[in-house]
Amino acid sequence: MIKELRGLRVRDDLKRWIALVVVCFGQLMIVLDATIVNVALPPIQHDLGFSQADLTWVVNAYGISYGGFVLLAGRVGDLVGRKPVFLAGVILFTIASALAGLAPVPALLVAARFAQGLGGALSAGVIIAMIVTGFKEPRERAQAMSVFAFTIAGGGSLGLLAGGVLTQFASWHWVFFINLPIGLVTLLAGMALIERDPGAGLRQGVDVAGSILVTAAVMLGVYTIVTADASGWTSARTLWLGAASALLLAGFFGLQARLANPILPLGILANRSLVGASVARGLLATGMFTNFFLGALYLQRVRGFSALGIGLAFLPFTLALGAASLGITVRLVGRFGSRRVLIVGLLCITAALLSQSSIAPATAYFPRLLMTYALFGLGAGMSLMPLTLLAMAEVPAAHVGLATGINNASMQVSAAFGLAALGSVAAGHGFQLAFVLAAGLVTCALAVVLVVLRPARRPAPASTATEDSELQLAA
Incomplete structure (x- = not known):
């Protein structure tokens, strides 16, 4: 009997870990698409006849859709169950990828990118919630979050490499077609392996308004940000759009305060860990995306790297990230706590961005730039998982999807603002200043961690090593 129970537990554990790989494949598809497309923009412009101004919508359509729906996706997952929302996102993303790859005219490609953003929001909006509810033991949760963190950051640099290879040796169509086998495998495996959760239900109705x-x-906020550089940050158009977005947001919060079944229970915003970690994640995302996008432009325009060369240049980042995410960080968090490890990780990222800002164009890639990218990867690997653990540490199970949506929305909106603002700075004042400002934003994230995410008070010494381990993981 005992052997049978152990066998069942082993099979259940194996199924959970395989399901984790499945949802990470879904996340990989989303993250790959966020960077792989940028490498292919020049041939897309040439083949489809995009104007320079309209070409930005290949990127912006995805960001606006993703940022707009990711919060809603998380809440819908809480209500109707996360598995169907995740799978619906995978289906939509895969179909939209096929349409994007086949697009014969600019309008169809932009529409397909908008649909990709919606599919990505549906899937990404529930993935962290699925991990949190599927891995309840603190050490297992930390390990699962490490795999997820590696997928997020590693997928970004892998996208640059894959984009370079596909653009150079195939065609731009394949930066979209590559999602088809990933999406199909994720869908079939997800249907079979992901456990269905019932959700809270719709008995009290849905907050449609x-x-x-x-x-x-x-x-509207993301749209305002991504078009502000072309219109002018202080232009009447930008200010009016920003004011309209703020007015809609104020109306939303006013409505939530009066409803019995709001989509965003305002009490969740009193969760210090969630709000602090979400703000820090948004600031960190700006530095991360600056490294991917402006770093790639710097290598191409200043140093003359090819698309494939850019992808290879980021390999030290990916390797260091993998070493940190898939081994080192879990042990460090278990010993020193999430907050301390996060602080060290943010310091590493700040140092790497400052190093990038001071590298002269004539400086050889090895060793200075290689070590800079490796330091950035190490810092990212030591930051993303602890930050996610801290964000979810005090969130009730019924609201984990919503908390995930808040976390993701903060990252997407901040990244959009950072890329637009720092891209404008890089164009007008050079890449060095943009990297310095990115380092300043990551330093602000560090300040939030130090001031807002205070270490939890430790109770009397735990009676077992397991209890002590749990406290360390949450600290």
């Missing part, structure tokens, strides 16, 4: 208001507010 709130859903529309928050989605419109975030989409």
